[in-house]
Amino acid sequence: MTFPTGAIRNVETARSLEDVAARMRSVFGEEVVTAVHERKGGVRDEVQYYDLWIAVEKGRLLETVDLLAEFDFPQFHVISGNDDGDFITLYYHFTIFQAAGRGKRLGVIAAIQVGKDDLTVDSLFSRLPAVEYSEREIREMFGVDFIGLPNKALIFLPEDWDEDIKPWRRDETGPADKDVRELS
Amino acid sequence: MEKQYTIPIGPVHVGLKEPITAWLDLEGEKIVGATVRPGAIHRGIEFMARERNPIQVIYLAERICGICSFSHITAFVRAVEDAAGIPVPPRGQYIRALTLELERLHSHMLWAGVACYSIGFDSAFNLGMVLREKVMDVLEVLSGNRVNYGVGTIGGVRWDITPKVAAAVREMVKYYRAEFYPFYEIVTEDPIAHARMRHVGTLSYEDALRYGAVGPTARASGVRCDLRHSSPYEAYADFDVTPIVPQDYYGKAYGDVFDRFLVRVHEVYQSLDIVDKIMDGLPEGDIVWEKNATKVLLALKKAEGTGWSAIEAPRGDDSHVVHLAAGDENVTWWKVRAPTYANAVSWPVMFRENELADAPLIINSIDPCISCMERILTTDVGRGDQRLLTRKELLKMSREKTRRLMGK
Numbered sequence A: 001m002t003f004p005t006g007a008i009r010n011v012e013t014a015r016s017l018e019d020v021a022a023r024m025r026s027v028f029g030e031e032v033v034t035a036v037h038e039r040k041g042g043v044r045d046e047v048q049y050y051d052l053w054i055a056v057e058k059g060r061l062l063e064t065v066d067l068l069a070e071f072d073f074p075q076f077h078v079i080s081g082n083d084d085g086d087f088i089t090l091y092y093h094f095t096i097f098q099a100a101g102r103g104k105r106l107g108v109i110a111a112i113q114v115g116k117d118d119l120t121v122d123s124l125f126s127r128l129p130a131v132e133y134s135e136r137e138i139r140e141m142f143g144v145d146f147i148g149l150p151n152k153a154l155i156f157l158p159e160d161w162d163e164d165i166k167p168w169r170r171d172e173t174g175p176a177d178k179d180v181r182e183l184s
Numbered sequence B: 001m002e003k004q005y006t007i008p009i010g011p012v013h014v015g016l017k018e019p020i021t022a023w024l025d026l027e028g029e030k031i032v033g034a035t036v037r038p039g040a041i042h043r044g045i046e047f048m049a050r051e052r053n054p055i056q057v058i059y060l061a062e063r064i065c066g067i068c069s070f071s072h073i074t075a076f077v078r079a080v081e082d083a084a085g086i087p088v089p090p091r092g093q094y095i096r097a098l099t100l101e102l103e104r105l106h107s108h109m110l111w112a113g114v115a116c117y118s119i120g121f122d123s124a125f126n127l128g129m130v131l132r133e134k135v136m137d138v139l140e141v142l143s144g145n146r147v148n149y150g151v152g153t154i155g156g157v158r159w160d161i162t163p164k165v166a167a168a169v170r171e172m173v174k175y176y177r178a179e180f181y182p183f184y185e186i187v188t189e190d191p192i193a194h195a196r197m198r199h200v201g202t203l204s205y206e207d208a209l210r211y212g213a214v215g216p217t218a219r220a221s222g223v224r225c226d227l228r229h230s231s232p233y234e235a236y237a238d239f240d241v242t243p244i245v246p247q248d249y250y251g252k253a254y255g256d257v258f259d260r261f262l263v264r265v266h267e268v269y270q271s272l273d274i275v276d277k278i279m280d281g282l283p284e285g286d287i288v289w290e291k292n293a294t295k296v297l298l299a300l301k302k303a304e305g306t307g308w309s310a311i312e313a314p315r316g317d318d319s320h321v322v323h324l325a326a327g328d329e330n331v332t333w334w335k336v337r338a339p340t341y342a343n344a345v346s347w348p349v350m351f352r353e354n355e356l357a358d359a360p361l362i363i364n365s366i367d368p369c370i371s372c373m374e375r376i377l378t379t380d381v382g383r384g385d386q387r388l389l390t391r392k393e394l395l396k397m398s399r400e401k402t403r404r405l406m407g408k
Helices: A017-028 A058-071 A129-142 B045-049 B054-061 B069-084 B090-118 B122-143 B163-188 B191-197 B205-210 B215-220 B234-238 B246-250 B257-281 B293-302 B339-351 B356-364 B391-405
Strands: A033-041 A046-055 A075-083 A087-096 A106-115 A120-122 A145-147 B004-009 B021-027 B030-037 B305-313 B316-324 B333-337 B377-380 B385-388
Touching (some): A017 A058, A033 B234, A058 A087, A058 A106, A058 A120, A075 A129, A075 B333, A087 B305, A106 A120, A129 A145, A129 B339, B021 B356, B045 B333, B054 B069, B054 B293, B054 B316, B069 B090, B069 B293, B069 B305, B069 B333, B090 B122, B090 B163, B090 B234, B090 B257, B122 B163, B163 B391, B191 B257, B191 B356, B205 B215, B205 B339, B215 B257, B215 B316, B215 B339
Parallel strands (some): A046 A106
Antiparallel strands (some): A075 A087, A087 A106, B004 B021, B021 B030, B305 B316, B377 B385
16 A cells, blocks of 8 residues: 555644544544543643544554544654553554644554564554664564564664563563662 | 675764764765664663652653753653643743753754764864853753753752843853854855755655654754644743744755754754743742652652653654553653654665765764763873863854865
């Protein structure tokens, strides 16, 4: 497929939070929106912009990005995440409407759960090459494999790192006490 | 086809005082491909935070970067405040914004100086460093420190703007309005600086979007993005900050190193205007939500949630994500995404079809993290004497160098 369907440009006119949330709900169901954070600031303490938190199945991640691209070319920030027991939760942080006027930016955070029985996710690289460092980081830190990511070499860990140790995992694959040296 | 060679630039560097490796594929002098390998200095800061409470992590976050230390703690404390729902009093917001702009001023001046150094224009480099001293002095008046100011905390700031600080800030703005222009002029009007930076390391508008470039790097490619404008936070909620893009000033965005220089230089002037607005509109009142750190920690221990903060650091969007779990007194998890993490992804695109000799400049064009040189001291080892060069002398030397090279 070609991504996005239109030109690679930022739109100059934003749509409302309600429009984006309604479109999300119509595609992924009512439960998709997990939180809306109102971000306030200034002397009058008024809402300046919003962050929209959503949760989707990991198999529908590419669809989520395509849906965001219906509104604006998505700006990718980072993947954050945690080892939550039976699964790794990954949070993909995006912005839409970054160039659509003052206070119009919408932060969109898409959470997926990657079960430890199948630690694979579709890579976003073909759509957004900006994800390269983040996907490589999540791969080496959590052991999640990104299908379609061309360069799977280590990025922040040293060449001689024992790749069986996943630094951010909290189970037996994470760093053991003997792997951690206290400096003070 | 010519035989291809692959050579490493780094980890110990010609262009940068920080370790990163760029493997460049060369045909003759031309760069045809590049692979970047970070990882020589990963300190596992996010892992370390798991055993520290949010107030302790502030001081860890402050040490991520020696230049934009305050940007990192602002992004971190804002993420904590988002997760826990903690408000910041208006005066605290204004002092945060002021410190962020002071940091932007010294970061941009450092970078502009370093860009000159990368092209062998050392007198202009030293001139930039001399100019930078003024804002470092103001930060010292505010906080007592030059690098890690310890200004920010959860729910506000730790240092107030006293009449003495206010006077130093006003005097600094006046100084830069008078003294910064000659620096801009000697570099932009120097034909060699122009030749070395124009059409070098170009990043197109489309690639800036696809590769997720941020901050001045993205703006130099014509992307009208600035988080202070698109999602106003802190004091920026009370006045507009228009994103600075080359097409608004020079008719067109080339997306090259020269445009990255111009964007940063104009942002210096923009920051001065912002500092004025902050000082004019500075509200009275508390500077922090709760002074007692024990009470803050108790509130944070009860909090449950994930928070995200993206702020406009000098190099672009600095994103921090924090999770706090109820009952856990430590930061459960934390993710830091510094602007360079985003901008470095674009390096291979910028390198393509450029000359090997321009590689250090292209590397420097996005990330100026070089520890600060305070002032220039000339030492004659033979005679054993020392002399401090003044700003006027450096300006004169910079002009003479341009004339000499132009044969005038």
